[in-house]
Amino acid sequence: MNGVVLDSPAGSPACAAAGVADVAESAALAALLRCCVREVAGPRGQVWAAGPYLLLRLAENLIRVPTSGGLALRFDGPAERLECGSWRPLSVDRLVRLVEVELGGRAARDDDPGGDATHNEEFAGQVAGSRAAISILLRERAAATPPEDPWLASEQALVFGHPFHPSPKARGGADWVRYAPEAHAAFPLRLLGVRDDVLAAGGDPLALDGLGHAPPGYTLLPAHPWQMELLGTELAAPFADGRLVDLGHSARAAVPTSSVRTVYEPRIGKCLKFSIDVRITNCVRKNAWYELTAAAELSARLAPVFSDLAERFPGTRWLPEPGYRSASLGTRLLEGLGVIVRSSPWEVAGPGVTPVLAGALAGTRGRGAHKEREGETGDIRGTAAGALRRDPLGWWGAYVDHVALPVLDAYFGHGVVLEPHLQNVLVGIDPEGMPVEAIFRDLEGTKLVAGRHDVSGLPVVAARSATYDATRGWNRVVYCIMVNHLPEIAATVAGSAAPRAADELLRELWADARARVARYADERGRPLPLRDLLAGVPLPAKANLSGRWARSADREVGYVPVTNPFAGVCA
Incomplete structure (x- = not known):
């Protein structure tokens, strides 16, 4: 369990010197600016490279920021706006107003922060809320003790969130920080008894019974304390008439993982995925009734798929979701009280292998003294960093083989769309610091390619939720692995080199990855999507x-x- 050591950002020298507010401002600005490059200025032909700087034009304003890392767009210094012939610091609030000009046509005068009516009155508040949340998380982390378990520490490391999201830490609800993984939260679950005549269950959720004992005629149902607060008075009637009974709290504290609503329950050694009826980043995080049904169904169908993948690509693992439990008290409470059982990574990782969240490995976002790089993990240290320094190409090659190739084969060989973004993949690190396993999780994002699987036995809505057509499935696969995931890891590996050598190393990394994907494509007869990718x-x-x-x-x-990072790479 000593493969990776993760730093706490609030304790870093840069964070202490610059101040929490400055770090939050820098991180929020960087996330929104990346989105502007990718989605606004880039498609309009308003982005140029100029030496160490990336220049972009937004709402008739010229902006520059020093960058590295290729597609990952890591910022190595502050962003600035050209004003009256001089470069001046760009603020988040100013950038929001420029976005509103481009997308909503509102005024962007410095002396009129309100401006004209906009087409999205929520947007500025979401960005500001995300920035405020980062400040709160940094302060809370400074006073909290991180988990000793390196896997759980990595789950709780994502202080900044998605690097290409305008408000990556926006979340609704009151008192959310008590349940925030980034604040190193831990809390006991509420235990309920569901009268057996209103019990809803599917698959094999029997692991839940290890949390305690329900009275005769009832079955144990754990509940997230935040969700219990959110449901509030809606639970009064079933408690009053005995359809539900309150059994108190669990004996040990559960630990929230990176998705917020999924926790690790140490007493039974399982992960539990709850509904949380608040918006976290993009979505209200609830287990829809058809997702409860689909999780158990997909677990049964995927077992032989992953068995084959593990044979073809040793080190391939996954976290099954064998069952769910809830209460048949109408759709609202069926979904609101639904909990999905998921295996934990320690159950599937090999001996001596430490599972670490891929997003934590990718957490460093720049070089030099720029404040943004101190956000999530500070740096990767310990044996993983040592292996990177000794053999960056070898480390990267092992990573691509274990993470990318099984994802491609799941799609082409089995008609299964995995969702391998940075928060859905755990990487197994051996005692020498090398990636030797990839653990895939979260069946909500896993889909079956329509036409390659018989889903006629599922309810219509559940079948629709569990499938993608081939084009949509490929878009999801190639986005997750080639845009969201590998570029961030490549930028981290290249960032381990001296600044002058980093760009050359980045090119070598992508040439190596292309060669590995090409060999796989040859094995599969070079299907058109892979030919296009290469x-x-x-x-x-x-x-x-x-x-x-x-x-x-x-x-x-x-x-x-x-x-495409393969563009221009020699075959």
């Missing part, structure tokens, strides 16, 4: 800024084209 065809990147501006449901958010 040829450098632009990739689909999720348009989070556009989605937040349009207030679209997350499933309806579209894509924008971005440069």
Whole structure:
């Protein structure tokens, strides 16, 4: 369990010197600016490279920021706006007004922060709320004790969140910090008894019975304390007539993981995925009734798929979700009280292997003294960092083999769409610091390619939720692995080199990755999507800024084209 050591950002020298508010401002600005490059200025041809700087034009304003890391867009210094012939610091509030000009047509005068009516009156508040949340999290972390378990420490390391989201830490609800993984929260669960005649269950949720004992005629149901507060008076009637009984609190504290609503319960050694009826980043995080049904169904169907993947790609692991439990008290409470049982990574990791969240490995966001790089993990240290320094290409090659190739084979070989973004993949690090396993999780994002699987036995809505057509499935796969995931890891590996050598190392990393994908493509007869990928065809990147501006449901958010890191790499 000593493969990776993660630093707490609030204790870092940069954080102490610059102040929490400055770090939060820098992180919030960087996230929104990346979105502007990718979704606004880039598609309009208003982005240029100029030496160490990236220049972009937004609402007739010229902005510059020093960058590295290729597609990951890591900022190595402050962003500035050209004003009256001089470069002046760019603030989050100013950038929000420029975005509103581009997307909503409102005035952007410095002396009129309100401006004209905008098409999205929520947007500025979401960005400001995310910035405020980062400040709160940094302060809370300074006074909290991180988990000793390196896996759980990595789960709680994502202080800044998604690097290409305009408000990555926006979340609703009151008192959320008590349940925030980034604040190193831990809390006992509420234990309920569900009268057996209104029990709802599917698959195999029997692990839940290890949390305690229910009275005769009742079955144990754990509940998230935050969700119990949110449901409030809606629970009064079933408690009053005995359909539910309150059994107190669990004996040990549960630990929230990176998604907020999923916790690790140490007494039974399982992860539990709850509903939380608040918006966290993009979505209200509830277990829809059809997702409860689909989780157990997909777990049964995926067992032979992952068995085959593990044989072809040793080190491939996954976290099954074998069952769920809830109460049949109408759709609202069926979903609100629904809990999905998930295996924990320690159950599937090999001997001597430490599972670490991929997002934590990718957490460093720049070089030099720029405040943004101190956000999540500060740096990767211990044996993983040592392995990176000794053999960055070898470390990267092992990472690509274990993470990317099984994802491609799940799609082409089995018609299964995994969702391998940075928060859904755990990387197993061996005692030498090398990646030797990849653990895939979260069946909500896992889909079956329509036409390759018989889903006629599922309810219509559940079948629709569990499937993608081939094009949508490929877009999701290639976005997650080639835009969201590998570029962040590549930038981290390249950042371990001296600044002058980092760009050259980055090119070597992508050439190596392309060669590995090409060998796999040859094994599969070079299907068209892989031919396009290897040829450098632009990739689909999720348009989070556009989605937040349009207030679209997350499933309806579209894509924008971005440069393929294989483009220009010699075959």
